Amino acid sequence: MASGDYKKDDRMDDNRTDSGIDSYRSVSKDAEDDDDDDGVGGGGGVSCRKGADGKCGGADERLDSAYDSASLTEDGLLERVEDGLLGRVEDCRISTAADYNDEPAATGTTPPAPPGLDEQEEHFLTTITEDGDTILHLAIIHEDEHFAHQLIQWFPKDVLDIQNNLYQTPLHLATYLSLPSTVQSLVEKGASLEPQDRDGNTPLHVACQHGWIDCAASMTWGVSPGKLTPVLETQNWKGLACLHVATVNGHHQLVKLLVKKGADLNIQEGTSGKTALHLAVERHDVSLVVLLLQQQSADVDAAMFNGCTPLHLAVGRQDATIAHLLCQADADKMVRNTENETPLDLADGNDDILALFPFDDIQISGRSVVGMKF
Known part of the structure; x- marks a missing residue:
């Protein structure tokens, strides 16, 4: 037939x-x-x-x-x-x-x-x-x-x-x-x-959505990287890869499993270019931010399509705790987004966040203000 x-x-x-x-x-x-x-x-x-x-x-x-x-x-x-x-x-x-x-x-x-x-x-x-x-x-x-x-x-x-x-x-x-x-x-x-x-989800997306760690482990155990990598990179119709889905839903164990299986920590979701670190910052999920920052391959300065880094998002959301963690991970404090804004520009008078910025970028006649004698 x-x-x-x-x-x-x-x-x-x-x-x-x-x-x-x-x-x-x-x-x-x-x-x-x-x-x-x-x-x-x-x-x-x-x-x-x-x-x-x-x-x-x-x-x-x-x-x-x-x-x-x-x-x-x-x-x-x-x-x-x-x-x-x-x-x-x-x-x-x-x-x-x-x-x-x-x-x-x-x-x-x-x-x-x-x-x-x-x-x-x-x-x-x-x-x-x-x-x-x-x-x-x-x-x-x-x-x-x-x-x-x-x-x-x-x-x-x-x-x-x-x-x-x-x-x-x-x-x-x-x-x-x-x-x-x-x-x-x-x-x-x-x-x-x-x-x-019909929504573009693979079975692994489904496991990451619902937090079914046993199912995810069962379907990825023994699968060669060559067969698993395309699945880890597949985006559903919302532009989310499995790592994004697990992050958005706060399933830390699944994030760990995906990282262990070789998921690209810097893969961008399809709508605005956020990485898993951006999404964790948006959730104010401190422990997940720590988990991602512990991975050497995670780019702390990854930029969205509009140029915003995770530090832009943390400062913009007035989250001093996560902003501090990002700064400890050597996040660039003076990187500019497409609106020509640095994370400092988004601090909006928050003293806890302003304390993270030493203002050592100010220069007079090409010389840094820090250490100058007046």
């Missing part, structure tokens, strides 16, 4: 169970308080990226070409599980590449089913619902980790990265629901860390 056949109609029945999980909630507490069920169920919140025809994007935008599309609801699939198919799948031995003549499933084809299943059961396992979910998506959504592990072992690698109508892979969902063992199984089987959901 051609990949273009998998476009879904964006119209949905109000009483339909929504199998998706809302992607990347706002960092504000209000948004979190309004969504107590972590996005599972609810019907009204499902959306997808639309093409020119008003329907959800096809295979050029979403990885679903390995599955058959069908107007099958989540309930329909779950009824088959209740009818005993789970036991049939569990009784099957784990298939290997040798069982399939060492040939992976070709794009656009249906993956081979495990031995012992009839044609109808094979079709059931290789079908996606009208929400774009595979049976693996649904097993994870319903936190049936035992069934999910069985499916992960059976499914070919490319099937593990199929995205539903919210552009979520099984790895996105396992991370949202904080299922580190399932995350580990997916990664060990070869699930990609790179797919982005």
Whole structure:
């Protein structure tokens, strides 16, 4: 079946169970308080990226070409599980590449089913619902980790990265629901860390948003720097890399993990050019500022697109404690932003901050005022 056949109609029945999980909630507490069920169920919140025809994007935008599309609801699939198919799948031995003549499933084809299943059961396992979910998506959504592990072992690698109508892979969902063992199984089987959901978030973004350190550790353990670096540099649609997301949400342990994994401390977010240090200063997060300054690669004078350094932000926010820490780290006190302002210009009469500036930059006839005899 051609990949273009998998476009879904964006119209949905109000009483339909929504199998998706809302992607990347706002960092504000209000948004979190309004969504107590972590996005599972609810019907009204499902959306997808639309093409020119008003329907959800096809295979050029979403990885679903390995599955058959069908107007099958989540309930329909779950009824088959209740009818005993789970036991049939569990009784099957784990298939290997040798069982399939060492040939992976070709794009656009249906993956081979495990031995012992009839044609109808094979079709059931290789079908996606009208929400774009595979049976693996649904097993994870319903936190049936035992069934999910069985499916992960059976499914070919490319099937593990199929995205539903919210552009979520099984790895996105396992991370949202904080299922580190399932995350580990997916990664060990070869699930990609790179797919982005409808808000541009990779699974690692999701872990950094919610503070799921175990999931982040599971998905990055043993991953080579060559494969991990592109993920660490990926920005979501808000322009935030994983380090930015972890910093904005104050998840210090995740920041430490990302630094250990080689995250670029000076990577700039896409909207205003802030680094993690800028964001920590904006949060008035003293301990996180200390953590970042302890890293030799952190640029204490990194400039935003408007030329402001972390010291500009600290002084502008009248945060004498953080301003003092930055000065101790040899921050340039006289660097100018695009408005030709130095950090001193932003002190606004704050005596605690003014005390940090020795005024040794004042010169008369090219000679420093400090030490001159009058």
